[in-house]
Amino acid sequence: MLGKLKTILIGRPLHNDQLRNEKLNVFWGLPIMASDAISSVAYAVEEILWVLIAVIGAASYGYMFLVAAAIILLLLILVFSYRQTIDTYPLGGGSYTVARENLGEIPGLMACGALVVDYILTVAVSSTSGVAAITSAVPALLPYSVIITLVIITLMTIGNLRGVRESARIFAIPTYIFIVSMLIMIVTGFIRVKFLGYQPEPQFTVPQVMGDVSLFLLLRAFAGGLSGLTGVEAVSNAIPNFKNPAQKNAKRVLYLLALFVLLIFGGTSYMASIYHAVPDYSATVVSQIVSQIFGRNFMYYILQVSTAVILFMAANTSFAGMPMLLSLAARDGYMPRQFNTRGGRLSFSNGIIILSIAACLLVVIFKGHTHGLIPLYATGVFLSFTLSQLGMLTRWLRSRKPGWAHKAIINGVGFLMTSAAVIIIAVSKFLQGAWIAILAIALLIVLMKVTRRHYADVARQLTLPPEEVKEETELIHVQKHMIVLVNTLNKASLKAINYARQLANNQNIEAFSVSVDEEQSGALREKWKKCRMTVPLVIKYSPYRDIIGTLMKYVESEEHAYKPGDMLTLVMPQFIVDKVWMNIYHNQMAYMIRQKLLHDRHIAVIIVPYVLDKSEKKNGK
């Protein structure tokens, strides 16, 4: 039944040969690469205001311009830096690759950890923010925002387990609608206030506070606004997905992406200040601006819906990125191997599921508030930016190929700016949540180191040089004696005994039982006689009810000519139930015995299944 449900949800398995990618030109490539970066405008402007307005009230709208300008400057630096990454890594230069190759193992793992945190938060932040766009338009849905977010993440998970093709067409339409309508909104908004003399009628009142404008305050606002630059790195990771000339096309997309972020981010910041938007959990800043510019008409709904859709698409990009990153890490031995196994639909299912669970947890913990999640988000993003820049810088300093100095300066400036950003974010948002991201990255690094060491350790123990095969073969001596573990004599234990009897040619078998209760073992002995069993039955009484200990002691005793080092075989019947939960009724002791016995390298265990039929329906009235 579970299998059927899986097929309905996920679809039939796909053939290995069905694994291929479609190549993108600039027009179709932009929306795929841009959804994450452009959509982050939806929450970044709001983040700046959250910081400022609580302290300096109406004065925020003036200072906002300064903060937005600083962020746009950083954007331009990033564009120049990533241009060089595109030139250098035609196969895709994610920060994990760049950092690992140029800086070594630990920085590579740091980048990997930062990216994992980044991917998880992209899902959480973008989907909560998308839902906020919906609930701003339909306030009646506000109380259900957490549930709606979880449903949307679940749908994405299912879609990605099915193996959604990154079909450019699906992405293109809403992204272009979003870009165009945001631009229309900005132009209309500008005209309305500057030429038509519209007086803003804000939905919420600006708090009457007059705090001091400190540098720290502006840096905090800057740190919040940096969330608008998340996703800028996407292009440089995905160069092989572009049509030839791939690098040239990638760079074109990068420029366009930067242009749109610049226009929409700058424009929205400006609108927020002239329309006096006030961040609030019940309506997004964009919604407040749009409803003043257009009123709640058709255009308003177009904008809210396309905002929500582009945010969901941004969340969806993580479902492609993170499982791929985890599979890379698993291939390098840093993550459990399961992450490098493709599921039935060729997707890296385990990575998808982990991502989904982590994002859902965050949404629940932060009650679906984007604002609460942002401090966790930017840390990871900018740490990975920094490591990527530092990696490129190191590369130029080492290679000293023609033109290296020029390139080193660009990446050097990028490194300085992004590392400054990391420090600003980590310090100014530490208590609000950056510590969680830092802790998570540190834990991931430890996890990856431990995993790698474990696999290396195991590989060393298992490696079998061809010349040692003969030697290894002589190492074990298997005793022909078999011990069948029985508790009572019923059809299941009889099957195990008969199996062992035939396998061992009817010799050297005995049944063994640990008694914890004289009465019960008396009954067993009685039944054994009645059934005229020819296999000898050994019962040992354990007054301390220590079944495993008593069994081990007997198995390794010399009562049956056991020689230390011999391999022994223990036969156990096992009930096979048709529903997993039914295992609570059976096999518990057998499971524990098996776990314990196998730790002794000299005991092999044979499990003889006894399938219990599916209750009355089949067996009787």
Added chain:
Amino acid sequence: MLGKLKTILIGRPLHNDQLRNEKLNVFWGLPIMASDAISSVAYAVEEILWVLIAVIGAASYGYMFLVAAAIILLLLILVFSYRQTIDTYPLGGGSYTVARENLGEIPGLMACGALVVDYILTVAVSSTSGVAAITSAVPALLPYSVIITLVIITLMTIGNLRGVRESARIFAIPTYIFIVSMLIMIVTGFIRVKFLGYQPEPQFTVPQVMGDVSLFLLLRAFAGGLSGLTGVEAVSNAIPNFKNPAQKNAKRVLYLLALFVLLIFGGTSYMASIYHAVPDYSATVVSQIVSQIFGRNFMYYILQVSTAVILFMAANTSFAGMPMLLSLAARDGYMPRQFNTRGGRLSFSNGIIILSIAACLLVVIFKGHTHGLIPLYATGVFLSFTLSQLGMLTRWLRSRKPGWAHKAIINGVGFLMTSAAVIIIAVSKFLQGAWIAILAIALLIVLMKVTRRHYADVARQLTLPPEEVKEETELIHVQKHMIVLVNTLNKASLKAINYARQLANNQNIEAFSVSVDEEQSGALREKWKKCRMTVPLVIKYSPYRDIIGTLMKYVESEEHAYKPGDMLTLVMPQFIVDKVWMNIYHNQMAYMIRQKLLHDRHIAVIIVPYVLDKSEKKNGK
């Protein structure tokens, strides 16, 4: 390491022969049986006030007397009813036994479910109430009350897993201190107000409300106060624990218990009304009264401490009762068998652990507030009272032995009163929490029915009449052919192959591998050749990466002379790691394959362990 920790916490295993009980006389028996009933006074009085004061304010103190009188009347009826149970069931007549024997299976299960809910809530209610006595005395601890409660429940759990003897002496001292000091308090309190003209100086002000006194209000207060009668049934369950004449001694204890409940409950209600106590989460009603009567001196702390201790002892009684009940139910097939297995220290460990987890969950969910838990509590208690009374009534009506009419009237009145109480509680407290108790009881009944049916079903399938032994023996034919599952050729898989080779006398073995990736299987084939393996290697390519399906198809194919119905043997190496969490790195696929294969009743699985050594410490340089 886990084993060592267990020994430190729980102690060394005990011998079967160490299972025995000490017999109690009246003086030592009273405290054990009475702690639950007498201690409930600590919250029952408060519960009445919670209901009244919010509606009728200061007028509550007058009506309280009425409600308390009704409860005391019910207490007397219960005493007469349980007297008859003691006479009739010299081996202990818990309501599960009485209901099952006289009313049938479903009422028995209903009583069992009600008792389970009752036991869990006794732990939760008594321990939160005990902690409230502490935090009333030391308000600085108030913010930590949930944590303190959880620690105390955990300590009780450990104590009971160790198998605390129900040593009467441990119980006796605090119980008698509690009884004596409560009586002193009541007398002193009475004298202070009535003869010395003390004017109450309440810690909290009585709400200024003047609602209507409705019958429903009084019934709700009555329902709350009924929590004071919980634990009255304890005596009739435990008759075999008394010294001879056991029944006589039990009845004496029952009378004394009732007398003390009457005095302390009645007296405390009266004190609450003349000292104008107001229920509040930050100080218990008893604490408010005592601090007015004695001031915050020695006597105050004696009372608070002895209240806390008697409440914890009351909670502790559940740890003896519920595991015993579950083991009874397990013996009758209504609960998974694990509940009928004694742990290392002879206690029914599984029952203790379940009880502890459930109680801790309730404490956390209800934030450690006794008041929130009470509506759940009384439902279960009075449902079990009712079923017990109805069971006795039915017994008299059926037997018609001399004197039956007189006895039937007593139990009949008991039944009417307790069933009225159940209805009052269920209706008046339904939304506040009684629904949870009712739902839990219903779920338990379903669980028990399902369990019983499953075990009966399995027993029918497994039963082996002696005359069928021969027939069953002829049923299976074991093929000598063995298939060893390999993925790569390393020391672990070589060990499995060598094991199989020796067990099967070097014939009829083959190694089998499912390939999901041509490159990997090429490498395997290469290595096989290099190592000059004599065992044939079969590789099947699965483009859909369906390892299990491909394996199953091969196993049941006729390529190796498989005849339908033959039993086959599959050999799998298994890595044994020294830490449980390391299993995340290994054996996942092997585990899934085993689960799937064993469902086919014709495949036995041999697990050949390969123990991985404990990392560098042992293996490195």
